[in-house]
Amino acid sequence: MTTSLDETAVRHVAHLARLTVSDAEVARFSQQLSVILQYFEQLEGLDTTNVEPTAHPLGITDVLRDDVVCNPLSTDAALRNAPQHQDQLFQVPKVLDQDNA
Amino acid sequence: MSAGAGNTAFDMAWSVARGECSAEEVVRRHLDGLAESPDALNSILWYDVEHALSSARRVDAAQARGETLGPLAGVPIVLKDNICTNFGPTTCGSKMLEAFRSQYNAHVVQQLEDAGAVIIGKTNLDEFAMGSSTEHSAWGVTLNPWDTDRVAGGSSGGSAVAVAARKAPVALGSDTGGSIRQPASFCGVVGLKPTYGRVSRYGLVAFGSSLDQIGPLANDVRDTALVLGAISGHDDRDSTSADAPVPDYIAALEKSLSGVRIGMAAQYFADGLDAEVRSAVEAAVGLMERQGAKIVEIDLPHTPYAIASYYIIAAAEASSNLARFDGVHYGYRTPQPKDIIDLYASSRGEGFGAEVKRRIMLGTYALSSGYYDAYYLKALKTRTLIKKDFDDAFCHVDVIASPVSPTTAFRIGGKNEDPLSMYLGDVYTISANLAGICAVSVPCGFDAEGLPIGLQLMGPAFGEAAILAAAHQYQLGTDFHQRTPPCVSTG
Numbered sequence: 001m002t003t004s005l006d007e008t009a010v011r012h013v014a015h016l017a018r019l020t021v022s023d024a025e026v027a028r029f030s031q032q033l034s035v036i037l038q039y040f041e042q043l044e045g046l047d048t049t050n051v052e053p054t055a056h057p058l059g060i061t062d063v064l065r066d067d068v069v070c071n072p073l074s075t076d077a078a079l080r081n082a083p084q085h086q087d088q089l090f091q092v093p094k095v096l097d098q099d100n101a
Numbered sequence: 102m103s104a105g106a107g108n109t110a111f112d113m114a115w116s117v118a119r120g121e122c123s124a125e126e127v128v129r130r131h132l133d134g135l136a137e138s139p140d141a142l143n144s145i146l147w148y149d150v151e152h153a154l155s156s157a158r159r160v161d162a163a164q165a166r167g168e169t170l171g172p173l174a175g176v177p178i179v180l181k182d183n184i185c186t187n188f189g190p191t192t193c194g195s196k197m198l199e200a201f202r203s204q205y206n207a208h209v210v211q212q213l214e215d216a217g218a219v220i221i222g223k224t225n226l227d228e229f230a231m232g233s234s235t236e237h238s239a240w241g242v243t244l245n246p247w248d249t250d251r252v253a254g255g256s257s258g259g260s261a262v263a264v265a266a267r268k269a270p271v272a273l274g275s276d277t278g279g280s281i282r283q284p285a286s287f288c289g290v291v292g293l294k295p296t297y298g299r300v301s302r303y304g305l306v307a308f309g310s311s312l313d314q315i316g317p318l319a320n321d322v323r324d325t326a327l328v329l330g331a332i333s334g335h336d337d338r339d340s341t342s343a344d345a346p347v348p349d350y351i352a353a354l355e356k357s358l359s360g361v362r363i364g365m366a367a368q369y370f371a372d373g374l375d376a377e378v379r380s381a382v383e384a385a386v387g388l389m390e391r392q393g394a395k396i397v398e399i400d401l402p403h404t405p406y407a408i409a410s411y412y413i414i415a416a417a418e419a420s421s422n423l424a425r426f427d428g429v430h431y432g433y434r435t436p437q438p439k440d441i442i443d444l445y446a447s448s449r450g451e452g453f454g455a456e457v458k459r460r461i462m463l464g465t466y467a468l469s470s471g472y473y474d475a476y477y478l479k480a481l482k483t484r485t486l487i488k489k490d491f492d493d494a495f496c497h498v499d500v501i502a503s504p505v506s507p508t509t510a511f512r513i514g515g516k517n518e519d520p521l522s523m524y525l526g527d528v529y530t531i532s533a534n535l536a537g538i539c540a541v542s543v544p545c546g547f548d549a550e551g552l553p554i555g556l557q558l559m560g561p562a563f564g565e566a567a568i569l570a571a572a573h574q575y576q577l578g579t580d581f582h583q584r585t586p587p588c589v590s591t592g
Contacts (some may be wrong), residue, residue, distance in 0.1 A: 014462060015446075017420060020447050032467070036223075036520065037466075039353075039409060042409055054488055057535070058341070073204055083434035
């Protein structure tokens, strides 16, 4: 288990999470997240052999309902909070013809 | 000393139903209180006089027509600002949602209105409910009414303060790892985290979807039970909502403590627990024993692993849930994005505060390739062991008693640069969320500095009636819940 997040790792995780972080934040998060990850290491000492994971406390399984038409939000209502929209569509910067890695 | 007839939600609804006073009078009295004394504690983010009065008049009209009114007829209530309302803002304490207006009501909003309650405002919180102090809100810190240099607790700090300061008799909060119970404890009010699935999460802005529950805060257990009854029940818009009957929580309060088995685990009284908190909780359990309860020693051996398990799972779920804030569909958008990736990253980087970013990054890391097994999967297996501890314990006891928090309210700014120390303060509350069980925080004393102390009573899944009854019987023998902070005039 990696026990610290150096600044390069912080920038990588921030990229994965699609978060811009300032240089000051990178330094601070590197220190703070490393302390937290070191605390998490105590789980290594716990034997979980043959223990099933619990993703959900009550063991609820898939719930199905009848396939009936109901009233969804109207397009206007759905777009009401959009920062930019046009012609009943969400608007974003151009995504083609560029390196968007 | 008495809270005074007419000051509880129960009494207000009773008076309105019998026509002794109108819902409009009750609501107007609270709105006047909000308008006259500006909210120096910063507990209420928004309120709307017209909306509240028109809701109240609807209740009065129903009363005039001779209709049977709901159990919360005319009762003013405030909601944590992560519960969607189709009126007013729903900001989650975040710049990200400053301009957001929900297009629908949360299920609990509909239920409250069906019960006759009047929503008068929305309360402050840690951004997206991530925090234990209500210091991490884009709209400023909420102050503790017992000592304004202290935090309110969090993340439902605004709801706890509004109730403690008598701005409203009852409030709703949300609890992912103690966010109802810990601020209730810090502010000297009652707060209940229901069993996972008891209350619909439809319209609650998601933080940790396998942990989140909406629950009530009030000045006494009876009002807590009253609100819980109104908001509980199945909702087919939340696939994790339980289809279980809702008992009469008010009637259940009468059950005496005679023969009730109360468990105490050494793990909840270990190093790090403040001596004054310990003695107040032990005194509370002592009183309950004299009231007829039987005290049983139990073992919850995996408790020391709960914080690590919880903060991995909660951060992982948060990183996934908060991916929806993309600067495209709703919420904040950076003004001059270079390209689509920068639109996402800069909108999120500028819109989220520091604690939310820390948790998203922690969760993203724990779920990332190469680390998933070591962190996330390990945390889920640990959760199984913690849940089994409770399953075993509840074979022998009806209720588990413990402190809510290792300390009373800490100083504002005291933990700002040390997030881990903030997380460690959640040690007694997070296990109930991991196990999905119910738990209530009840005032049980004050420390030497006059700060409230909370007693936690945990019950098995759908054991709300039992923990509320035990808490109510305890309150019949104490007056801690009737004391008011200095800002409340006792005239």
